[in-house]
Amino acid sequence: MLNKFLLSLLFLTLQGCNNYAEVTTKETICPIIPEGSSGGIKTLPGCFDYYVFSQFWLNELCISDGRDMETGVDEPSADSCEILYQTTNSNALAPHGLWPNLKNSSAYPEFCTDAPFDVGKISEDLRHKLGLLYTDITPNLESHEWRKHGTCSNKTQQDYFNTIVALNSQQKIQSFIKNNVGRDVAYQDLKAAFGDVNHSEFICAKYSFDDKQYLMQTYQYFDKQINPINLNVPKIKNACEQNKPIHIRKPSKFLTMDDFKKALGSSSKLTVGFDIDDTVLFSTPPFYYGVNKYGSELPNEFWQQMNTVLDAFSLPKKIARDLLSFHQSRKDKIYFITARPKTEVETLTQRLIKTFSLSKETANVIFTGDDDKTQEIKAKGIQYYYGDADTDITSALRASAIPVRVKRNAISDAESNSNPGYFGELVLIDSEY
Structure with a gap:
């Protein structure tokens, strides 16, 4: 009993705890955990x-x-x-x-x-x-x-x-x-x-x-x-x-631009669609201006400016140059579908043609405003749809198109959800630039 007592006392001293009682098992002397x-x-x-x-x-x-x-x-x-x-x-x-x-x-x-x-x-x-x-x-x-x-x-x-x-x-x-x-x-x-x-x-x-x-x-x-x-x-x-x-979530797919090109290979001509803001153009500068001038509820006056002069301050994304050049080389049909509202006058189409060296036949811009993009993606027979927002991905899925996530730049001030890989979609690596 003395040896048993000394072992227990030694353990409690080492632990710095005086509240443990002891219990004996065949393997060792275990402390009883205080209630x-x-x-x-x-x-x-x-x-x-x-x-x-x-x-x-x-x-x-x-x-x-x-x-x-x-x-x-x-x-x-x-x-x-x-x-x-x-x-x-x-x-x-x-x-x-x-x-x-x-x-x-x-x-x-x-x-x-x-x-x-x-x-x-x-x-x-x-x-x-x-x-x-x-x-x-x-x-x-x-x-x-x-x-x-x-x-x-x-x-x-x-x-x-x-x-x-x-x-x-x-x-x-x-x-x-x-x-x-x-x-x-x-x-x-x-x-x-x-x-x-x-x-x-x-x-x-x-x-x-x-x-x-x-x-x-x-x-x-x-x-x-x-x-x-x-x-x-x-x-x-x-x-x-x-x-x-x-x-049980399926794994997301992350591909470099080179791997993505190889995956498409020499397949037959495709019909593809692109979101514009944060996918093709980094348009935070003009939106930042608009919110500071008009507040969070942007009026028609802003959208008229956005679709004409303000886009001069939007920056083309490198990933967009690569993708559009690739699809043009394949002679694919290209559409742009944006959630911007349609305005009486717009120069966005011409800006896209000039910025990305597109043919007039290639630059087809569709303004959906607050409407879901699903109907337009389906109506145009789009097979691959590129976008940065979660709503771009879900619209493509509902339209039975293949969604491809273009990452949003870290300093974008867009408020819509953007969670790359969340829907198991293909995500392009380094596409935030």
Whole structure:
């Protein structure tokens, strides 16, 4: 008893905590977590009740990497999705981590030892597998997971990451996800793919401008021997709603201009359409002038000036020069469809002809005003439609055209939503210039 008491006293002294009682297991002496504890606590390796295995759906993670963790509202960002598209296969769930956890407590073990992540303690084969699973959009995640969670598992680094790789390859789950990419699935169908009802939970991303919910993260529960267990856990933050479909986002496509040209190749003549503001022309300067002079509600007087003299201060985008030159060389039919209102006089058509060296037959400008562009895209038989705004992409999709996202310049003052890759559309790299 004396040795047991001294060991317990030594542990409590090292932890700087005098409120822990002790309990004996066969493996080690574990402290009892004080009632009401929450958040991460440093305890001894192996002193936990079960594991949570967490996986990411990377196609959503890259979109929602601007999440406000306080409100749960996501702000889409395309930068990570571009990295993802260029570096990994995003049609499979990817591991987040394997987390020791406690029953009947809001506390969880973390940073149980100071053991650093050491690739030298992992076999070459395992390092290769981890390199395929942990991507550039989650840099240093394996190091973080080992230090925060792995040190509490009482496993070696080899065993800890081997377990993660094995759990991530569960075939039934990965097949279900792969077969439903780009689709809505019922909550219960997703549950069934993961096993028993209380064996899993799901985190969904939700956006302020969309009423859908999107799968972003999954949790599964296992005992210390990695056997599936059922748990009735409290509702987790940002959990998917059970009575609402869950959308599994398909990966976005990010291509350079050269790759895009190769993709179209020598296909037959096309009919293509272009938005104008922030797609073909960087028109923030004249709009900035208009808002400062007239306020946010721009009158007809402004639009008359915009469609005539003010566009002299709009800058042609390099990507527009490249695209228009390319389509002209293919002798494709070209339309411009703008949300600007039609005015009695306009010189925009002539400005486009002169700026981009277009033929008169090529420059067909359609002014839709507040009307949706879908009808015009469909009526003109447009097959590819280029635009910067989300509404450009959705209009093209509704018209059964292929949407191509041209990125909006970072200093644009346009207020409409622009979230490259959000709809799984093709995005042109470096097209903000």
